[in-house]
Amino acid sequence: MEQVARHVWVVTSPTWLTTSTLVVDDDGACLLVDPALTPEEILALEQEVSRRGWHVAAGFSTHPHWDHVLWSAALPDVPRWATSVATDAATAEELTAQASRDLPGYRWDVIGGTTPLAPDTTEVPWTGPRAVVVPTPGHAPGHASLHLPEEGVLIAGDMLSDVEVPLLDDAPDAFEEYRHSLRRLADLDPRVVVPGHGRVAHRWVGHRRVHADERYLADLAAGTPPHDHRLADPRVRADHESQMALLSSRAGG
Ligand SMILES: [Zn+2]
Numbered sequence: 001m002e003q004v005a006r007h008v009w010v011v012t013s014p015t016w017l018t019t020s021t022l023v024v025d026d027d028g029a030c031l032l033v034d035p036a037l038t039p040e041e042i043l044a045l046e047q048e049v050s051r052r053g054w055h056v057a058a059g060f061s062t063h064p065h066w067d068h069v070l071w072s073a074a075l076p077d078v079p080r081w082a083t084s085v086a087t088d089a090a091t092a093e094e095l096t097a098q099a100s101r102d103l104p105g106y107r108w109d110v111i112g113g114t115t116p117l118a119p120d121t122t123e124v125p126w127t128g129p130r131a132v133v134v135p136t137p138g139h140a141p142g143h144a145s146l147h148l149p150e151e152g153v154l155i156a157g158d159m160l161s162d163v164e165v166p167l168l169d170d171a172p173d174a175f176e177e178y179r180h181s182l183r184r185l186a187d188l189d190p191r192v193v194v195p196g197h198g199r200v201a202h203r204w205v206g207h208r209r210v211h212a213d214e215r216y217l218a219d220l221a222a223g224t225p226p227h228d229h230r231l232a233d234p235r236v237r238a239d240h241e242s243q244m245a246l247l248s249s250r251a252g253g
Helices: 039-051 084-089 092-102 174-188 203-222 234-252
Strands: 002-005 008-012 019-024 029-033 055-060 080-082 132-135 144-148 153-157 192-195
Touching: 002 192, 008 039, 008 192, 019 039, 019 192, 029 039, 039 055, 080 084, 132 174, 153 174, 174 203, 192 203, 203 234
Parallel strands: 029 055, 055 080, 153 192
Antiparallel strands: 002 008, 008 019, 019 029, 132 144, 144 153
16 A cells, blocks of 8 residues: 555556555545455455554545446445446446456456435545545546545546556547546646556656647547557557547548
């Protein structure tokens, strides 16, 4: 468990460098964001929380992709907040099907079943450090990042990664939405960026990631093959090629 700010710890799974983030109040109450990834890893996370004398008081899911809506029977049955758009975007059956396709051979206790935030909610309802919900659509319906202003931390969800390029939602305006979302995150100027997949970045590295994502999207828009080190990973390249094909079919049609 890596402490990245006074009240924030990050755990990283070896699979796709998937991160889980804990915001821990002074009394040990935790806000657990996107716990991941295998059932064993989520159980180990719960055991480490208990060992430290902490307790999970609330959850938050950044977006409705299966690897960001997991939970465990060993974790308390607390509200796991998500935007209402995210909550409505996929059923538990669809999310379970995504999981068994992407990472077969596991059985998770809970996939989906998040609690929708009221539409006018701007912060996660909990008593610990302030966690501002920042709507950042483009990657998935209802995608939201969390900004912890007192900690200087941005929990980005599936954006600002050093291992994955921006992957666009199916929505026709996803491209523009993603670009606006990147600007919104850059304007927050966080000290620490925690991506959903990849390594934690500190301020200037975070800015470099915004530029890398903007450059990738600009190349995609222009139909220019991007020179992006993240495409060396065959899995990321396959995702890149399918979204390039989708965009060019839309442009042609
Ligand atoms: Zn995702």
